[in-house]
Amino acid sequence: MAEPVGDDEVQGGLSEKDKRDNVIRLAFDGSEEKYREFCGVIGEFVPPGTTVILRGSAVTGFRWRDEAPFDAEGPGTSDLDVTMVGDGPVNYFIASGFFIPGVHSRPLSEEDPDIAPDLVPLRKRLMEMVKRPVNLQASRDVVIRFRGDLLDQPYLTLFTKPEGLCLSTPPSE
Numbered sequence: 804m805a806e807p808v809g810d811d812e813v814q815g816g817l818s819e820k821d822k823r824d825n826v827i828r829l830a831f832d833g834s835e836e837k838y839r840e841f842c843g844v845i846g847e848f849v850p851p852g853t854t855v856i857l858r859g860s861a862v863t864g865f866r867w868r869d870e871a872p873f874d875a876e877g878p879g880t881s882d883l884d885v886t887m888v889g890d891g892p893v894n895y896f897i898a899s900g901f902f903i904p905g906v907h908s909r910p911l912s913e914e915d916p917d918i919a920p921d922l923v924p925l926r927k928r929l930m931e932m933v934k935r936p937v938n939l940q941a942s943r944d945v946v947i948r949f950r951g952d953l954l955d956q957p958y959l960t961l962f963t964k965p966e967g968l969c970l971s972t973p974p975s976e
Contacts, residue, residue, distance in 0.1 A: 815957020822959040830861040850891030851967035859884040882936035892941035910938035
């Protein structure tokens with residue numbers, strides 16, 4: 804797994820480093836080790852070719868809707884909004900689990916706990932790790948490019964899981 808975005812690249816008004824520093828400070832109690840462990844658990848689960856991003860107040864430090872600070876209602880009250888980007892992750896969601904069918908899912912959350920049954924154990928494990936709600940969503944790349952590039956909504960790229968080895972094509976030498 805590699806971070807495909809340079810530290811100095813600015814998106815959503817923040818550099819990638821600033822976004823990562825916010826996430827580590829706010830959601831992982833300043834522990835880069837906890838952050839890497841969280842990413843590792845997700846990385847073991849997602850299909851090859853998936854980019855995983857984090858959106859929301861953990862990235863910016865405040866809620867978009869009312870500008871309340873992260874964890875404004877007390878420790879562990881703000882959620883983490885994880886989005887799996889790619890063709891594979893949308894397959895985890897049932898037909899009624901989408902805003903745009905097959906393209907952009909609703910988040911697997913307390914409000915919609917049954918829309919992605921195979922993701923429930925991952926969500927539970929992540930919530931136990933961070934002691935706060937974790938919402939899991941899936942989108943195709945076009946949605947993230949629209950929201951991030953055109954609307955300039957900030958997100959942190961956690962990692963991209965490389966494509967798997969294609970067994971029908973000989974490896975290049």
